[in-house]
Amino acid sequence: MWRAFVAFNATISRWCMYVAVAGLIGIVTTVALQVFGRYVLNDTPTWAESTALVLILYVTMLGAAVGVRDAGHIGLESLLILVPDGLRLKLEVVIHVLVGTFGLIMAWNGAVLAESVMAYKIPTLGxxxxxxxxxxxxxxxxxxxxxxxxxxxxxxDEDVIPSWH
Structure with a gap:
């Protein structure tokens, strides 16, 4: 069961990065079209800015989640090196519990917020x-x-192997 859980997380993490990279390409393309429309055609596409902003949100949040799994986030490793092994293990668990709790709170409040504004439309995208x-x-x-x-x-007593290995 543990191996299946690890494989599932690695797959989800990898696909999040694929989506984030596609989103980055979408942002670059959208902004390039916006600049071209504004300065060459003198007619900016109305949807371009809103699209880029939506894509930025997805790229950022998916990248942050992958950073947690692949240990790419800011950590306290420099301080943890100074403590004994037994205490370090306990502190690492506390850190991951706090990060996980933050994730659950973020998901809950994000759902409440999303639900509260779902009836409204983004004017330029519909x-x-x-x-x-x-x-x-x-x-x-x-x-x-x-x-x-x-x-x-x-x-x-195992390491989480980053999804890119």
């Missing part, structure tokens, strides 16, 4: 305003899931 807040929900759930993987790996 899409529900709530799609701007769904990345909080997705990333929060993934952060909690990835933190749980780190906690179990610490208890099993």
């Amino acid at each position: 899409l529900p305003e709530g799609i701007n807040h769904l990345p909080l929900v997705i990333a929060g759930i993934l952060i909690a899931l990835f933190s749980l993987e780190h906690i179990v790996a610490l208890w099993r």
Whole structure:
């Protein structure tokens, strides 16, 4: 069961990065079209800015979740080196519990926020305003899931292998 959980998390993490890279390409393309429209055609596409902003939210939140799994986030490793091994293990578990708790709180409040504005439309896109807040929900759930993987790996005295290896 543990191996399946690790494989699932690695796959989800990898696909989040694929989506984030595609989103980055979308941002660059959208902004390039916006600049071309503004300065060459003197007619800026109305949807370009809103699209780029939505894409930025998804890229940022998915990237943050992957950073938690692949240990790419800011950590306290420099301080943890100074403490004894037994205490270091306990502190690492506390850190992952706090990060996972933050993820769950972020997911919950993101869902409340998304639901509260879902009836409103993004004027230039015609899409529900709530799609701007769904990345909080997705990333929060993934952060909690990835933190749980780190906690179990610490208890099993294993390392979480980044999804890119």
